[in-house]
Amino acid sequence: MKSILLLVLFTVSGFSLGQSKNSTDPEPIVHPVQKKxxxxxxxxxxxxxxxxxxxxxxxxxxxxxxxxxxxxxxFMDNSLVNYLHQLDPSLSPDELLKKxxxxxxxxxxxxxxxxxxxxxxxxxxxxKKKKTTFRIPLLSSKNEDxxxxxxxxxxxxxxxxxxxxxxxxxxxxIEIKPYLKTPALKTGNMIAAGKIQxxxxxxxxxxxxxxxxxxxxxxGWKVSNEKLNEEKIRLLNRKIAExxxxxxxxxxVIKNEKLLLEEYFSNSGRDSLQDTRSVGKxxxxxxxxxxxxxxxxxxENQMLKEFYDLKQFKNYSSAKDSITIKSLITMGSGFDGNDxxxxxxxNEENMYPTENWVKFTxxxxxxxxxxxxxxxxxxxxxxxxxxxxxxxxxKGLENYAEKKLFQPLGIxxxxxxxxxxxxxxxxxxxxxxxxxxxxxxxxxxxxGVWNGKNxxxxxxxxxxxxxxxxNDQDFEGYGYLFWRKVYxxxxxxxxxxxxxxxxxxxxxxxxxxxxxxxxxxxxxxKPYAHIQTDKIVxxxxxxxxxNDK
Numbered sequence: 001m002k003s004i005l006l007l008v009l010f011t012v013s014g015f016s017l018g019q020s021k022n023s024t025d026p027e028p029i030v031h032p033v034q035k036k037x038x039x040x041x042x043x044x045x046x047x048x049x050x051x052x053x054x055x056x057x058x059x060x061x062x063x064x065x066x067x068x069x070x071x072x073x074x075f076m077d078n079s080l081v082n083y084l085h086q087l088d089p090s091l092s093p094d095e096l097l098k099k100x101x102x103x104x105x106x107x108x109x110x111x112x113x114x115x116x117x118x119x120x121x122x123x124x125x126x127x128k129k130k131k132t133t134f135r136i137p138l139l140s141s142k143n144e145d146x147x148x149x150x151x152x153x154x155x156x157x158x159x160x161x162x163x164x165x166x167x168x169x170x171x172x173x174i175e176i177k178p179y180l181k182t183p184a185l186k187t188g189n190m191i192a193a194g195k196i197q198x199x200x201x202x203x204x205x206x207x208x209x210x211x212x213x214x215x216x217x218x219x220g221w222k223v224s225n226e227k228l229n230e231e232k233i234r235l236l237n238r239k240i241a242e243x244x245x246x247x248x249x250x251x252x253v254i255k256n257e258k259l260l261l262e263e264y265f266s267n268s269g270r271d272s273l274q275d276t277r278s279v280g281k282x283x284x285x286x287x288x289x290x291x292x293x294x295x296x297x298x299x300e301n302q303m304l305k306e307f308y309d310l311k312q313f314k315n316y317s318s319a320k321d322s323i324t325i326k327s328l329i330t331m332g333s334g335f336d337g338n339d340x341x342x343x344x345x346x347n348e349e350n351m352y353p354t355e356n357w358v359k360f361t362x363x364x365x366x367x368x369x370x371x372x373x374x375x376x377x378x379x380x381x382x383x384x385x386x387x388x389x390x391x392x393x394x395k396g397l398e399n400y401a402e403k404k405l406f407q408p409l410g411i412x413x414x415x416x417x418x419x420x421x422x423x424x425x426x427x428x429x430x431x432x433x434x435x436x437x438x439x440x441x442x443x444x445x446x447x448g449v450w451n452g453k454n455x456x457x458x459x460x461x462x463x464x465x466x467x468x469x470x471n472d473q474d475f476e477g478y479g480y481l482f483w484r485k486v487y488x489x490x491x492x493x494x495x496x497x498x499x500x501x502x503x504x505x506x507x508x509x510x511x512x513x514x515x516x517x518x519x520x521x522x523x524x525x526k527p528y529a530h531i532q533t534d535k536i537v538x539x540x541x542x543x544x545x546x547n548d549k
Contacts, residue, residue: 023082024079024082026131027130027132029077034075037058040192043071044071045071046069061198062199065201067139069139072148073135079128081097083191099180101122101178102123102177103116106173108172108173138152153528158531167200168199171195173194174194176192210237213237215262221438222257222258233263235540240265248532248536250264251434251541254516254517262434266522270433270435277505278502278505279437279501281427281428284389285329287401290400290405296392300325315366325388328378329480330469332371333371334366335364335367339376346361346364357380357421380427382426382428386423386425386427396423397423397426408455417429438507438518440507464479482497482498489546503522506519506533
């Protein structure tokens with residue numbers, strides 16, 4: 001009798017055995033389709049509001065076309081915040097939503113391909129406190145924007161989905177769980193799951209789009225006669241032609257200072273000026289090194305107070321006085337700027353609309369972080385580096401770069417992006433030909449020498465290709481405006497330092513093999529952009545050119 005009474009009390013109080021009480025009141029579950037498909041994900045090939053949804057709208061199979069609709073409707077028996085509450089009852093609803101969200105797992109033919117812990121900022125907080133159903137447009141014929149679309153891109157184009165969903169019939173299954181990071185990762189029981197049969201149609205690709213492109217004369221480079229695994233390049237070209245790698249515009253491989261591979265795509269060609277965005281930041285590093293060699297700068301440890309009256313700008317603190325050129329070009333300045341954080345005062349998107357980018361930067365507050373100790377990607381700091389150079393070198397930065405860098409390399413066709421003050425922007429955006437970007441990479445591979453002339457001091461290149469944040473970040477490292485990256489092919493590792501820009505653009509200089517690779521692309525702001533370039537290099541280009549045992 002006592003046990004029955006206890007059970008009644010638990011039920012009346014809103015408890016069930018093994019669960020905590022809800023932290024918010026979820027919306028009632030009244031829709032008949034939701035009731036029938038509770039804890040399920042259903043698939044739709046059109047956009048249907050919940051109040052108009054009929055069971056006949058749900059599809060079990062479809063021919064996969066990227067220009068058509070593929071919608072999910074998720075039916076749950078509670079709201080997200082209550083699922084998270086079960087993982088940690090001590091946190092408030094707002095605290096839970098700052099530390100957790102949905103975890104999505106994508107399976108193809110029973111094999112787990114990709115798992116994503118959705119960013120905590122995705123979704124509307126009030127919806128996550130109350131809603132028991134939500135819609136996710138994965139593909140949209142109207143190009144509808146949503147976090148779901150970007151998650152699909154990360155699965156499909158960046159993390160193996162497109163390879164798993166090759167031509168033929170496949171079963172796609174999606175599972176959703178709640179996750180909480182506090183800081184250890186906790187995942188709850190499955191909230192919902194669903195599956196659909198996808199038919200991937202055959203694509204007819206003309207042979208000329210697959211064949212290895214012949215290097216045309218007058219490249220400005222000696223042409224290599226070394227052997228190359230052409231089948232690997234054919235496979236790569238097929239994937240580009242099939243749109244499995246997207247918006248690639250150019251590829252060049254230099255081996256032993258000779259041109260081994262040169263290919264163009266997406267209506268691009270040898271004379272096309274490629275917009276490589278932040279690849280241009282590495283040119284700031286080169287020009288700073290040249291200016292130090294020429295004596296216009298003493299060294300990279302010079303402080304901002306030597307160039308600016310910092311008390312004339314907002315948020316002055318003594319910390320600004322000690323910010324060095326080195327801390328700017330290693331992205332460890334201590335300014336309150338982080339391009340990866342949309343709420344950061346110094347985020348580059350806050351800078352671009354202003355009338356004076358240098359003033360914007362110098363007006364920023366500093367953080368408690370000591371310079372050179374904490375890394376955060378900070379474009380405005382590179383703009384400031386460019387302004388210091390422009391003030392210091394004779395006749396300004398544009399003339400200096402032409403005389404000291406571009407003319408010696410034989411680069412005659414290029415376009416700067418300019419600041420509102422009509423100064424070259426070292427934030428990025430310099431446009432030039434693929435083979436000219438390759439010259440810049442080869443200059444670094446040659447320890448600063450081009451055609452027998454020393455352009456950059458080899459000690460500057462050594463400093464540039466040093467990782468200054470070994471123990472501070474979960475990334476592979478950063479030097480003087482060059483990213484460190486290690487590519488792996490089989491049991492071999494290939495260390496490189498690289499210029500990297502939005503869209504998947506790279507100049508890759510390998511440290512231990514005589515190779516420079518340039519990949520240009522225009523997949524701007526796409527979540528798969530850098531992932532696909534890394535795959536091209538690691539899975540196709542390196543195996544094709546380093547096929548020795």
